[in-house]
Amino acid sequence: MTNKELQTLGITDIMDGTSTGDNWFAQGERVTSTSPVDGRAIAQVVSTTKKDYETVLKTAEQAKKKWAEIPAPKRGEIVRQFGEQLRELKPILGKLVSYEMGKSYQEGMGEVQEMIDICDFAVGQSRQLYGATIHSERPLHRMYEQYHPIGIVAIISAFNFPVAVWSWNAALALVCGDVIIWKASEKTPCCAIACQKILAKVLQKNQLPEGISSLITGDATVGRWLAEDVRIPLVSATGSTRMGRQVATTVANRLGRSLLELGGNNAIIVTPDADLKMTIIGAVFGAVGTAGQRCTSTRRLIVHEDVYEQVKIALSQAYKQIKIGDPLNSKNHMGPLIDHQAVRTYQEALANIKDQGGSFLVSGSVLKGHGYESGCYVEPVIAEVENHWEIVQRETFAPILYLIKYSGDITQAIALQNAVPQGLSSAIMTTNLREAEVFLSQNGSDCGIANVNIGTSGAEIGGAFGGEKETGGGRESGSDSWKAYMRRQTNTINYSTSLPLAQGITFDF
Ligand code: NAD
Numbered sequence: 020m021t022n023k024e025l026q027t028l029g030i031t032d033i034m035d036g037t038s039t040g041d042n043w044f045a046q047g048e049r050v051t052s053t054s055p056v057d058g059r060a061i062a063q064v065v066s067t068t069k070k071d072y073e074t075v076l077k078t079a080e081q082a083k084k085k086w087a088e089i090p091a092p093k094r095g096e097i098v099r100q101f102g103e104q105l106r107e108l109k110p111i112l113g114k115l116v117s118y119e120m121g122k123s124y125q126e127g128m129g130e131v132q133e134m135i136d137i138c139d140f141a142v143g144q145s146r147q148l149y150g151a152t153i154h155s156e157r158p159l160h161r162m163y164e165q166y167h168p169i170g171i172v173a174i175i176s177a178f179n180f181p182v183a184v185w186s187w188n189a190a191l192a193l194v195c196g197d198v199i200i201w202k203a204s205e206k207t208p209c210c211a212i213a214c215q216k217i218l219a220k221v222l223q224k225n226q227l228p229e230g231i232s233s234l235i236t237g238d239a240t241v242g243r244w245l246a247e248d249v250r251i252p253l254v255s256a257t258g259s260t261r262m263g264r265q266v267a268t269t270v271a272n273r274l275g276r277s278l279l280e281l282g283g284n285n286a287i288i289v290t291p292d293a294d295l296k297m298t299i300i301g302a303v304f305g306a307v308g309t310a311g312q313r314c315t316s317t318r319r320l321i322v323h324e325d326v327y328e329q330v331k332i333a334l335s336q337a338y339k340q341i342k343i344g345d346p347l348n349s350k351n352h353m354g355p356l357i358d359h360q361a362v363r364t365y366q367e368a369l370a371n372i373k374d375q376g377g378s379f380l381v382s383g384s385v386l387k388g389h390g391y392e393s394g395c396y397v398e399p400v401i402a403e404v405e406n407h408w409e410i411v412q413r414e415t416f417a418p419i420l421y422l423i424k425y426s427g428d429i430t431q432a433i434a435l436q437n438a439v440p441q442g443l444s445s446a447i448m449t450t451n452l453r454e455a456e457v458f459l460s461q462n463g464s465d466c467g468i469a470n471v472n473i474g475t476s477g478a479e480i481g482g483a484f485g486g487e488k489e490t491g492g493g494r495e496s497g498s499d500s501w502k503a504y505m506r507r508q509t510n511t512i513n514y515s516t517s518l519p520l521a522q523g524i525t526f527d528f
Contacts, residue, residue: 020054020118020347024111025061028213036064036208036236037071039078040229041219045071047237052209055121055355056345058393064208066237072244075233079171079198080250082230087168087196095145095194100221102138102190105131112182112213114347119207120181121355121395122309123346134186134214136480137496141190144501148195159515166505168196169276173245175256175266178357179312179416181207182214184280187480187496188255188504189218189232195504197253200233202245204258206357208236242266249273253504256280257314260414260441260489267491278503279491280484282414283443285466285475286319288425288432288458291326293448294472299333301448301474302420307341307353307399308476311418312361315444315468315476318414319406321435324426331380331422334401338381341399344390355395356417365397365417371410372419377402380422406435414441429454437465443486444468444475467494 025031035045047066054061067075086094105112109131117127150164172192176185185201192199203211215234222231235241239262246254246269255278256266263281270277287305289298305317322330346354356362362385369383383398390396399418404411406423425432429447436445445466447458455471457463467486468478478484483498485491494500520526 020114024114027111028108028115029216030062030115030209030213033063034065034212036212036234037067037075038215038219038234039075040232041216041223042229044074045236047071050205050208050236052119052207053358054118055357055393055395056118056347061119061209064212064236067235067241069244072235072241075200075235076248076250078230079200079233080230082228083170083198085228086198086231089196091145091148091194091196094196095142097221097225097227098138098145098190098193099142100225101218102135102142104217104221105135105138108217109135115213116182116210117346117354119209120178121346121357122312123351123354124349126309130180130183133183133480137187137190140480140497141194144191145194148501148505150507155511156521157513157519159513161512161514162510164507164509166195166502166507169252169504169506170197171251172197172199172504173251173254174199174201175242175245175254175258176201176203177258178204178206179309179314180257181210184257184495185211185214187484191501192504193231195501197504198231200235200245200251202235202237202242205236205238211236243269246270247273249275252276253278255493255495260491263491278493278495280314280493280495281489281491282441283314283316283486283490284318284412284414284439284441285315285444286321286436287317287446287448287475288429288436289320289322289326289330290429290432290447290449290451290454291323292451292454293326294450295326295329295333297472298330298448299337301446302334303337303341305474305476306420307418310353310356310397311399312357312416313476315478317420317475319411319421319423319436321406321423321425321432323432324424327424335381338399338401343386343396343398353399353418355393356397357395359394361416362395362397364415365419368410368415368417368419369400372402372404375404375408375410377404377408377410406438412439429457433458433463440489441486442466442488443490444470446470446473446475448472
């Protein structure tokens with residue numbers, strides 16, 4: 020990525036990572052953002068201190084009332100303008116996502132498209148923040164419910180979707196009348212700075228106050244300030260289950276609300292009636308896309324014994340064709356892992372698979388040599404394992420696909436699919452209607468996402484996104500997810516000349 024391209028997005032060598040709009044400041048330590056693509060430093064970002072944080076909170080509190088008073092469709096108009104800016108900047112912002120995070124340019128562009136899509140969705144939603152009208156049991160009374168802005172929404176985001184996940188929260192929270200404070204991943208601060216700059220310009224052009232959208236940068240310590248802060252009624256946190264457990268406990272302790280989008284351990288069930296061509300494409304994209312660093316990446320393939328050998332052969336042939344290298348080169352299928360720590364986690368997982376009795380259908384290691392200088396490129400792996408093994412039960416954020424054999428009917432496969440602590444995404448490959456319906460039924464998949472003849476990754480923004488169990492239970496993006504960003508109020512109005520009590524209670528004096 021050239022310096023000129025970075026400058027177009029407002030990225031310079033050293034940048035303040037705290038902002039209350041287009042006002043940038045920070046007094047903390049400098050953190051270097053390094054690209055996993057080529058190992059080069061992109062920029063140094065000055066982290067947020069506690070003092071900077073207090074300034075951000077004060078400014079957000081001041082902006083909160085003004086923003087909430089602006090009619091929702093007018094707030095939608097601001098989000099529409101933001102979406103327009105994103106349309107203009109899509110190729111270059113997509114490139115930054117690819118360069119700083121390491122996903123393919125196609126996927127980087129796809130992430131920005133997701134931002135545009137959620138902006139469009141939120142604009143429409145801004146005219147549909149409906150509450151119900153309820154018939155009162157008392158004569159000449161009227162009841163209804165309405166949704167008010169909740170106030171300040173904190174957004175803690177993960178490195179792997181450095182812009183899209185923030186925008187899911189931001190676009191909806193903004194039309195709902197909330198002000199937002201974003202604690203981006205310390206691994207992708209430049210993406211966050213670029214997005215905040217784009218939004219801040221739109222807010223400034225519309226003469227809106229500072230503090231409607233703020234950005235803070237730093238590691239878990241900065242995230243903890245948000246979780247602990249009683250001034251923040253809603254903390255939306257995306258990341259590992261370990262992080263979610265800490266955030267949830269802290270927020271619950273002060274009786275605040277948290278919206279959690281945590282780890283997955285996603286499986287595709289391959290039945291004897293599966294279309295194997297589609298299955299292989301779906302499984303390979305799901306397992307190696309984004310180098311296995313999607314929350315919805317395919318981690319487990321649960322294959323019926325009748326087609327197990329066929330699937331094995333087809334998979335090992337497909338893996339031979341995977342090209343690994345610079346994700347900005349469209350010829351490559353798979354880019355790097357995010358950093359050296361992620362590479363160590365991959366290596367440890369491979370050792371664990373071996374220790375626990377697994378065998379490798381496709382083995383892998385860390386790549387060295389020309390084009391791999393960053394030290395973050397690894398080969399994708401397929402291992403034959405058993406579902407209950409400790410290593411299979413946990414999410415390893417790397418391109419490792421587990422092959423698990425099942426026999427018997429579809430209920431056996433569903434039992435294996437559900438027998439993990441996480442519950443994000445799941446899929447079945449079958450042309451058998453009965454199997455598909457059992458998989459989708461109340462006793463079928465226990466995940467927040469259940470697909471038929473589609474892989475586990477690549478959700479659209481129109482549906483509610485999220486998962487059960489250790490995935491945290493939150494729902495973001497489409498459907499009625501907007502309700503999480505508002506507080507509901509029930510109103511009862513008496514237009515009679517007496518005061519009847521509910522449940523027929525009499526109280527005379
Ligand atoms: P991570 O948990 O290490 O960090 C996520 C964010 O939380 C970062 O901004 C980090 O600074 C912050 N954080 C960490 N500990 C914290 C604490 N105790 N208090 C407050 N903030 C804290 O996750 P990661 O490595 O950046 O991302 C990968 C993980 O995210 C995977 O588990 C993946 O499945 C998950 N993820 C889930 C979804 C989803 O929608 N379910 C989407 C994307 C990523």
